[in-house]
Amino acid sequence: MLKWILAALLAVLSVTTYSFSINGSKWPGGATHLHVGIAGLSASGKAWSDALRRAAQEWTDKTPFDFTLINSYKDPCLGYRASATGSGFPSGTGDDFNGADFTSTVCGNEFGTNVLAVTLVYTESNQLGAFDITEADIAFNSNGRFDIYDGALDTSRGTDFTRVALHELGHVMGMGHEQNAASVMRASIGNIFTLQSDDIAGATTLYQGFTRCPVSRLDFGRITGSLAAGDCTVQQLVGGGTDTSLTDVYQLDLAQSTRVTFSMNSSTLDSVLVLMNDRSQVIEIDDDGGTACNSQIVRTLPAGTYAVLANTVTSTTGETPCGKVNGPYQLTARYESADLIGLSRSTSLQGGSSTASFAGGVTTNGGASYSNRVTPTQRFDVRGRISIDPAHRGLPGFLVTAAILENNQVYVRTPVGEFVPLGSQASPVPITTSKILNATESVTILGQAVASQFGMNDASVRFLIGYGLNSKPNELYFHEEPINLLITP
């Protein structure tokens, strides 16, 4: 589906009562390019291309949106044709380049009375019920008189080009007219010549992405959640569109390229999983990739930050028993990796800083590969690795290993290799091993274990490893992202 938005900056005033206007149309990823190579100089000797460049740079500097500036020229009308009547708006599909120039018509159609410029925005619908902008071109009305200057409008000099460019670039980004607050995006031109807080708030709202909804952290393992009335909707998340389905939003940070499997299972919900990158671009959507109404996404993802949306459909499907749009679910995150995976969120008990880094994983094949999942009868190792802060290497210290069960009970590994409840050891920090610290410490958390022998047939356990120095017995350097062990039949 195609949709035109045509937005003109008028020299006439209109007043209503709402704030910045956006409808959810936006550039996927919050960025686009702009060809700024408009030829010529203003009457005051300044290059139009420099003014356009400055205007685009102001949006880039002050908002989450990024313009990549290209010095060459692109005809804004390439790929458009005038409508048959010569009035209304041109049609066509553009040329995939965002161009700008002075033109005597809007690509063959008349500029309206007092119209200083028109931005032609080309959009297509996306999978989340909103619109992606795919091209935007600016036609500045060459019948008008422009110059380049700051400050109050000076009709003796003509219209300041830069503030018109700022306004039109707002339309390029997907913003509508501001009707009330002082802003560049007001429909009529005035003495404002720089972006105002309302303009910046509008662009930020449009491009803040998945953080428009409350965001929880997703670590490997499994968690239970629930979709219920009052939760965030996809419509709120994308800032527009028609998708009112409920969604929980989870953020996952990957330290390295990792093959991941996300599963959303529910006995009541029609589960939908959405995977986005850190700029809220959809990577994949799955509805029924799992069994029944369950969903599943399997991908190899580069290192980076991702959003996983536990989502559903907009209305009850009638499928029984799992065609509902609210209810509890279980979200599982698994990985497969050739090496231990890096663990994020290094921290310490007393707030001391260190450059220590941590890695961990579960292996069923002696370290040939790692994942977080085992069956109850598989023999496995849980391994960790600590890169000790260079300032701590060669010093007497200690290693600590802890396990956290799904009921949040914490166990620590004793020097003889048993896990005992936290607090049952004498020292304030429970010591697993005392030693002179090497540059890299490899930690066997569990060796050749079989879950069913511990009576565990369906469980998720989180392990943490850390170290400290004998000179600071109450301080412990560790990581918040756990090493996960998922035991499922």
Ligand SMILES: [Zn+2]
């Ligand atoms: Zn406008």
